[in-house]
Amino acid sequence: MSWSFELSFFIFLIIVFASQALAVRLHSLVPMPLIMGIFCIIGFALNIIPKDFVVNSNMTAVGTIAFNVFVIHNATMIDISFLKEHSTDAIACILGSLILTCILALCTKGILGQKLSLLSPGPVLGSGASCAIASYSVKSTHPELSVYPWMIFMFQGLFSVPVVTWALKREAKIILNNYNDSEDETCALNPIENNKRSNLLHINGLCKKVPSAYKTPAYYLGTIMIANIFSKYLYTEFLTPYKLNTNVIALCIGFIFAQLGFLDKAPLNKSDSFGLLLMGLMGLMANTLANTPLDSILSLFGPIIFVFSVSTLVLILCGIAAGRLFGYSSYRGIALMANCMMGFPVNEMLLQNVARLAESDSEKEYLAKQIFPILNTGTMLIVNTISILIVSIMVNFI
16 A cells, blocks of 8 residues: 555645644643654554655655754854853753763663663754754664664653753742842743844854845755755865764854854744754654564663653753752753753743743743743753764764
């Protein structure tokens, strides 16, 4: 049984929509990737859905595009001035991620085995892009492991969202109790669109001279591909002997180009392409599930639960330690650390939900201003950046 492109694409959209709608209904306590993964696993196992429907829908091609552009997109969102302003948060996130990486990579071999222990840290701390990189990196040498990063992606929010939600509510009460009407009430409710901090080079860069009328989706995607082609050229012609991962090079090029003003910040969001490309990553996940035997998938549930139980506990303890070290509440530290296991758009929803705890508009704005760095620092620094570096390093030892 094989479906046409039209039917395959339509069913894919139905699965994505149903998964997203159910996740929203459940306030993301059950994450969308997990719901979609369960739909796909059941559909493939019962032969309700043909295993080639994702390929026939052409969403694997979209996923391939996403795989190549998300790293550079993430690199453009690194805001040095923001990280300097919230340097203690940045230091705490880096230390916490390094501690978690060492524990997962070095201390869980006896239970998980060396391959899974090395493959776990990057995806646990990363987004869909990190999981896609990890899956692709082991696909040729260890195809049986290629589904493991995607299963981590499926389960991330199941562990991180409840912890972050609980900690943020406790922290919000502390913030509101200390609220003072004289405080600066300017905030950015939308971390992507309204965070206007930029350095001088970025403000006066080449991309700022391009008239807005010409900044179409083709422009934004084209500039990303220029950076991607340049990074591949550097790797092929000059850096291959140094065994550097191509994704690390792409991350560095994306960051440098953005700082010099050659690339706009968050180009995929500005081109309205982020959602489509994210669905492409979902397509890669579904296709990997389709090509993995059911017993292999089921055998990984135990390791996944163990990895996230350990990771959640470690990050909670690191959050408590960070609070004592830097002089803020344990709730703030826990939310800061646990948020390193998730990113946009879930933490945007959490920001809006917490802001509703305020009684007045001024309290709401002040609360959002205080909460925003907690959710933005880990996403910008760990989920979108350092996790890719960790994946790129760890796969060399598998």
